[in-house]
Amino acid sequence: MAVEKRLAFSIVQFLRDQTHCAALNSDEQESLEVAVQCLETTFKISSSDCHLAVPQPLTEIFLNSLLKNDNITIPETSPSPEDTERAEQLKNEGNNHMKEENYRCAVECYTKAIDLDLRNAVYYCNRAAAHSKLANYTEATVDCERAIGIDPTYSKAYGRMGLALTAMNKYPEAITYFKKALVLDPENETYKSNLKIAEQKQKEATSPIAAGLGFDMASLINNPAFISMAASVMQNQQVQQLMSGMMSNAVGGPAAGVGGLSDISSLIEAGQQFAQQIQQQNPELIEQLRNHIRSRSFSGSAEEHS
Numbered sequence: 663m664a665v666e667k668r669l670a671f672s673i674v675q676f677l678r679d680q681t682h683c684a685a686l687n688s689d690e691q692e693s694l695e696v697a698v699q700c701l702e703t704t705f706k707i708s709s710s711d712c713h714l715a716v717p718q719p720l721t722e723i724f725l726n727s728l729l730k731n732d733n734i735t736i737p738e739t740s741p742s743p744e745d746t747e748r749a750e751q752l753k754n755e756g757n758n759h760m761k762e763e764n765y766r767c768a769v770e771c772y773t774k775a776i777d778l779d780l781r782n783a784v785y786y787c788n789r790a791a792a793h794s795k796l797a798n799y800t801e802a803t804v805d806c807e808r809a810i811g812i813d814p815t816y817s818k819a820y821g822r823m824g825l826a827l828t829a830m831n832k833y834p835e836a837i838t839y840f841k842k843a844l845v846l847d848p849e850n851e852t853y854k855s856n857l858k859i860a861e862q863k864q865k866e867a868t869s870p871i872a873a874g875l876g877f878d879m880a881s882l883i884n885n886p887a888f889i890s891m892a893a894s895v896m897q898n899q900q901v902q903q904l905m906s907g908m909m910s911n912a913v914g915g916p917a918a919g920v921g922g923l924s925d926i927s928s929l930i931e932a933g934q935q936f937a938q939q940i941q942q943q944n945p946e947l948i949e950q951l952r953n954h955i956r957s958r959s960f961s962g963s964a965e966e967h968s
Contacts, residue, residue, distance in 0.1 A: 670705040671714035674698050741779045749778040757967045768792040783813040784968040790822050802826040817846035821853050833864035
């Protein structure tokens with residue numbers, strides 16, 4: 663039953679992620695929430711069963727398996743002039759949908775364009791942008807890889823790959839792709855900005871306190887829901903004791919040293935305890951905050967489409 667529980671846990675995670683999708687209406691979101699409740703009841707699992715989590719999201723596992731048997735062959739002959747013209751029309755329709763924030767319709771248009779012309783890297787790259795707007799980051803990376811395979815000098819494909827990888831918290835890989843994009847387009851300010859963001863997030867991810875929460879606390883400090891939750895967590899007696907001990911040292915207690923705080927481990931411990939309490943109290947809000955930050959962290963939102 664252990665394997666079935668882990669699979670059910672992955673499915674529940676996938677469904678929870680989908681409930682945060684802006685493209686769903688309230689009825690569709692409610693249907694997903696009911697499905698989650700049914701699965702949790704049937705398999706006797708909950709969002710706190712972190713030991714059941716697998717290293718990769720279910721979507722990523724599925725796509726990786728699919729791609730092993732999805733060897734796209736680029737036709738030796740070019741599409742007909744009629745197909746080329748129609749594909750361009752579909753691409754332009756997709757671009758209009760992107761401007762109107764109809765991202766699912768944009769994906770459909772780009773997919774139809776790809777069906778007519780498999781040799782055009784722009785169609786894959788534009789579809790990657792639409793997937794990213796829908797938080798389908800794994801699909802976005804797959805399309806970027808295809809675009810790069812068709813045209814290794816296409817800088818925009820590397821840049822969009824970097825954005826998707828950053829959103830997936832794969833910062834070292836994202837940094838590599840942003841640097842490749844800058845090699846091809848050295849003066850692009852968007853790539854420079856996103857590279858700095860990825861490098862900063864990589865630094866934050868390697869710090870002991872930031873690792874507890876998985877994102878930058880500074881970007882949440884004005885979020886009312888987070889402030890309310892933090893106030894609740896601070897009522898926890900263990901957290902109060904940690905903070906009290908830390909402040910005693912800070913104001914010149916027996917162990918006080920340079921700067922009034924000699925035991926940095928106390929700060930780290932308090933941060934980790936704080937993160938654990940937040941995660942236990944409201945894991946769904948944590949995920950919502952992550953998605954909220956991801957959607958506002960990059961300079962690609964106003965990016966032109968080809």
